[in-house]
Amino acid sequence: GAGVSQSPSNKVTEKGKDVELRCDPISGHTALYWYRQSLGQGLEFLIYFQGNSAPDKSGLPSDRFSAERTGGSVSTLTIQRTQQEDSAVYLCASSPRQGLDTEAFFGQGTRLTVV
Amino acid sequence: GEDVEQSLFLSVREGDSSVINCTYTDSSSTYLYWYKQEPGAGLQLLTYIFSNMDMKQDQRLTVLLNKKDKHLSLRIADTQTGDSAIYFCAELAGGFKTIFGAGTRLFVKA
Numbered sequence: 001g002a003g004v005s006q007s008p009s010n011k012v013t014e015k016g017k018d019v020e021l022r023c024d025p026i027s028g029h030t031a032l033y034w035y036r037q038s039l040g041q042g043l044e045f046l047i048y049f050q051g052n053s054a055p056d057k058s059g060l061p062s063d064r065f066s067a068e069r070t071g072g073s074v075s076t077l078t079i080q081r082t083q084q085e086d087s088a089v090y091l092c093a094s095s096p097r098q099g100l101d102t103e104a105f106f107g108q109g110t111r112l113t114v115v
Numbered sequence: 116g117e118d119v120e121q122s123l124f125l126s127v128r129e130g131d132s133s134v135i136n137c138t139y140t141d142s143s144s145t146y147l148y149w150y151k152q153e154p155g156a157g158l159q160l161l162t163y164i165f166s167n168m169d170m171k172q173d174q175r176l177t178v179l180l181n182k183k184d185k186h187l188s189l190r191i192a193d194t195q196t197g198d199s200a201i202y203f204c205a206e207l208a209g210g211f212k213t214i215f216g217a218g219t220r221l222f223v224k225a
Binding site: 031033035037042043044045048050056091093095102103104106107108109 | 123146148150156157158159160163203205207212213214215216217218
């Protein structure tokens with residue numbers, strides 16, 4: 001596709017269940033970001049992948065959160081034992097790292113509701 | 116450390132100018148950006164400024180950069196109700212990592 005694709009667009013899960021959120025970045029983009037957006041907290045950085053380098057996990061709020069990026073392309077954000085405070089919109093963005101071309105392109109997000 | 120800060124809310128009257136402010140911490144940042152998120156939509160790049168510039172103007176938008184104080188601002192002239200959105204400041208920090216602020220929600224009152 002032409003843009004960053006995230007799935008599912010909406011997810012309702014019961015407290016304590018695990019969820020997986022998927023991001024398909026723009027082909028050829030080496031950088032991939034996960035953010036969480038909530039009304040009271042704004043945009044929170046979660047994790048950053050850049051090529052084959054070790055990911056920057058400094059934004060992950062707890063060890064229940066993990067993410068991987070397979071083959072330098074698709075990424076999955078996993079939240080284990082979900083809690084109600086995990087409810088938010090999870091945004092993925094990708095960016096080329098080629099010279100001066102650094103714009104980040106965002107997906108539409110996955111709205112996660114933990115009930 | 117890396118951090119970008121901006122206030123969470125701004126309210127203006129239609130026709131007035133809006134000024135959204137941002138501070139950042141990485142003095143080696145090469146690019147600074149403003150992204151816009153309209154209601155129900157994703158973030159999209161609105162404008163950017165290279166770090167060796169002080170000002171950039173694009174129609175109703177004026178970006179001011181004070182590199183000494185690490186302060187970035189976005190001025191929207193003649194603000195319209197259609198400008199209501201969340202505006203995100205971002206910097207391209209070391210290692211080509213883009214750091215975003217939390218976003219400023221702009222309310223435009225008719």
